[in-house]
Amino acid sequence: MSDWLNPDDLTALWLTLRLAAVTTVVLLILGTPLAWWLARTRCRIKLLIESVVALPLVLPPTVLGFYVLLMLGPEGPIQSLGGPALAFTFTGLVIGSVLYSLPFVVQPLQNAFSAVSNDLLEAAAALRARPWDRFVSIVLPLSLRGFLTATTLGFAHTVGEFGVVLMIGGNIPGETQVVSIAIYDHVEAVDYQSAHTLSALLLGLSFVLLLLLYMINGRFKMGASNA
């Protein structure tokens, strides 16, 4: 592989995959309770939260990145409260990516959870299942497709991130330089050959991920009619 991919690009690729994986895991952990709450609550502030979650869909990533930078920077609330300096670090990137990909994980989960009828949960309660048990034994299996979609979209969207990273990560090889930025660098340096290799890789990866998603979803058609 190193014949046609220089070590720096390999590092960037590895960093990108790590960033996407960590971000997806964090998003699933945070997004599941949030999506569950959004799917079940009748509270009025639900609309407010839903709009905030959807913001990254319409905002230019640079706007999002700019505010995350301010938040993480030396003058920002985190550092003034004695927190660590997170701008231009991998952790900072994860924070930015989590915000950036939030709707891609929360919305599929929320849709899946909404489709699980309360009637089934009542039936489970009448059969002695406690709330957590009901979630694990009824909601999770009936929302499998939602989780699959959320995971794939969260991962793929983070891989394709550019603006947010540029704002809060800069371009530090091995720490914050992801593939999309490396491609940009290659183009700036008129090294079209390297830009081509990386771009084709990213294109292929994204395509395969989505293809897999649609194939698996197609196979779980029955689950959809249940959900």
Added chain:
Amino acid sequence: MIEVDFYLQREDFTLQLASTLPGRGVTALFGRSGCGKTTLLRCIAGLERQVRGHLHVQGEVWQDEKQFRKPEQRPIGYVFQEGRLFPHLNVQRNLEYGLRRIPLTERQIKPADVVELLGLGELTRRLPAELSGGQRQRVAIGRALLTSPKVLLMDEPLAALDAISKAEIMPYLERLHGELDIPLLLVSHSLEEVSRLADYMLLLDAGRLQAAGPLQEMLTRPDLPLAHSANASAILETTVVEHGEDQMSVLACAGGHRLLISRENIQTGQPVRVRILARDVAIALQPPLESSVNNCLPVVIAEISDDPHPGHRLLRLDLEGQILLSRITRRSCERLALEPGKAVYALIKGITLE
């Protein structure tokens, strides 16, 4: 014994009701749709969090001012109108869902027995989507039974089914009634279903208790609408005495009186419940000597009341403590000079085996 005292306020509906239900047999919660019978059942199950009041079941407190047991903490078996099987689990796993969640020591009803009782043997590997309505409802009943509940709650288990599925599931419900000693609360708006299955009845109207009592009494009380409905009927508990060679069977009812019915699939010695429509009972002062009517019972007129049709009268007849209804014309009533206390003969033209 099940003692309820509930108050539930909703925007367009109030349930306010206190009563004591028997701790055994089948109790029907009966009334028009919207009268609150399903809500009452949900309150007993703990599915209505807003309800205030008390609930004591077989001596245990399920709800009072201080505590409210959640549904999962109540030893109930709930059969919903639409079954509510878990679509991602096959029949076997659906049946075991509740069973796995109760302690070993409380598992009194065995899966094999339930599978046998409800005829589920063929179905265990199937998914709910592959079952007919009647099969689904049988699985739902089995699933509820396997939690070895102290009370079985059924919300119109037959309502969503067509006539064929109903006929298919009814015998199972009757076996349940006969073979298990679990009190069953049955929500129903079908008088036929109730008179087949129930022993006791709560009559609800607009969220309140209109009347409660043993089924036979409730069906025949002239102050309640049931005795005045088009299909008003009385039920008699009888025993099969013998089968004749002419394809007729002899039943014995209260006081040793005999009833003759067309032979059906029943065994000698078996207790059977028969239903006699008020419009199928005629009155005679003397036993008719030449008549096609086989069943002629000596009764005493207990009460005469008006019927919705101004030309009709409803008679309540005492047969050694059991009650029969007879709907006759006002004209006949006057012609025969019928009055309470008079001994007459009830000519029964139709008897339905339940």
